[in-house]
Amino acid sequence: MCILRHIFLILQLTSYFYGIFGGVCLIPSPVKRQSTRSILDHFIPMHPRLDGRIVGGHRINITDAPHQVSLQTSSHICGGSLISEEWILTAAHCTYGKTADRLRIRLGTSEFARNGELLRIQKIVQHEKFNFTNVDYDYSLLQLKHPIKFDESKKAIKLPEKEETFNDGETCHVSGWGNTQNLLESREWLREVEVPLVNQMLCNEKYEKYGGITERMICAGFLEGGKDACQGDSGGPMVNDAGVLVGVVSWGYGCAKPDYPGVYSRVSYARDWIKEHSGV
Ligand SMILES: *[C@@H]1O[C@H](CO)[C@@H](O)[C@H](O)[C@H]1NC(C)=O
Numbered sequence: 001m002c003i004l005r006h007i008f009l010i011l012q013l014t015s016y017f018y019g020i021f022g023g024v025c026l027i028p029s030p031v032k033r034q035s036t037r038s039i040l041d042h043f044i045p046m047h048p049r050l051d052g053r054i055v056g057g058h059r060i061n062i063t064d065a066p067h068q069v070s071l072q073t074s075s076h077i078c079g080g081s082l083i084s085e086e087w088i089l090t091a092a093h094c095t096y097g098k099t100a101d102r103l104r105i106r107l108g109t110s111e112f113a114r115n116g117e118l119l120r121i122q123k124i125v126q127h128e129k130f131n132f133t134n135v136d137y138d139y140s141l142l143q144l145k146h147p148i149k150f151d152e153s154k155k156a157i158k159l160p161e162k163e164e165t166f167n168d169g170e171t172c173h174v175s176g177w178g179n180t181q182n183l184l185e186s187r188e189w190l191r192e193v194e195v196p197l198v199n200q201m202l203c204n205e206k207y208e209k210y211g212g213i214t215e216r217m218i219c220a221g222f223l224e225g226g227k228d229a230c231q232g233d234s235g236g237p238m239v240n241d242a243g244v245l246v247g248v249v250s251w252g253y254g255c256a257k258p259d260y261p262g263v264y265s266r267v268s269y270a271r272d273w274i275k276e277h278s279g280v
């Protein structure tokens with residue numbers, strides 16, 4: 001029996017019935033961590049529920065992660081990180097098929113739905129090599145229409161050096177609002193989880209049937225599961241103890257499942273690309 005827990009609606013429906021009727025597994029495809037609430041979760045009670053937010057983490061204040069922003073259309077869809085007074089780094093799968101005039105950024109608040117500032121975007125620079133099939137080159141830059149002023153709830157995060165590497169097991173902090181399961185829950189607070197970086201070759205082995213891990217990716221999580229980022233955290237920051245933006249929340253098989261660490265876009269790989277397009 002094969003049920004993918006976190007996947008876009010059509011696939012979820014298909015894999016659900018395949019699971020029920022004992023069909024073969026669908027060829028697994030990477031499951032992007034964008035916020036796509038499953039209507040099925042409300043209509044088919046036996047369907048596994050989306051975790052919907054940072055899994056196994058704890059509540060934080062925006063002043064603990066002042067680089068964190070929320071990317072919104074009619075509501076929160078993804079996270080992002082301030083890298084300067086006017087540029088935000090997020091995931092390409094968050095901006096895929098979208099235009100700048102449809103997107104807003106909320107920043108300077110611990111709640112994605114209120115307070116802080118809701119700002120317009122001038123321009124989306126999606127990585128030209130972004131591949132939706134295997135989620136390779138999952139980087140997008142967003143330019144704010146008007147630069148902001150930094151304060152204790154809004155600050156840029158430090159970018160890594162070009163090709164900077166990080167140690168296996170190094171602890172990183174992943175933050176985000178994920179997505180709420182409860183339609184009546186109006187206040188959503190920012191959460192954070194601590195996860196260790198996973199060896200690249202090991203992660204590649206774990207994800208072999210999903211096409212593996214490219215050089216543009218870096219994995220983090222516990223092989224026993226339990227702590228992870230999830231849908232709605234996409235595009236958000238993974239920062240190490242030195243305060244460097246190591247990764248951007250990208251994809252994973254399920255969330256917090258044993259043997260399937262979270263996969264992040266490796267920011268050091270895109271260092272030159274970021275510089276070229278934003279000057280940062
Ligand atoms: C958030 O900030 C408020 C006010 O400074 C403080 O009372 C509260 O303990 C903080 N919460 C967390 C989770 O840090």
Ligand SMILES: *[C@@H]1O[C@H](CO)[C@@H](O)[C@H](O)[C@H]1NC(C)=O
Pocket residue numbers: 131132133134211
């Ligand atoms: C995207 O990735 C898939 C799977 O690895 C590959 O088959 C395809 O050629 C890639 N597309 C481009 C345009 O590179």
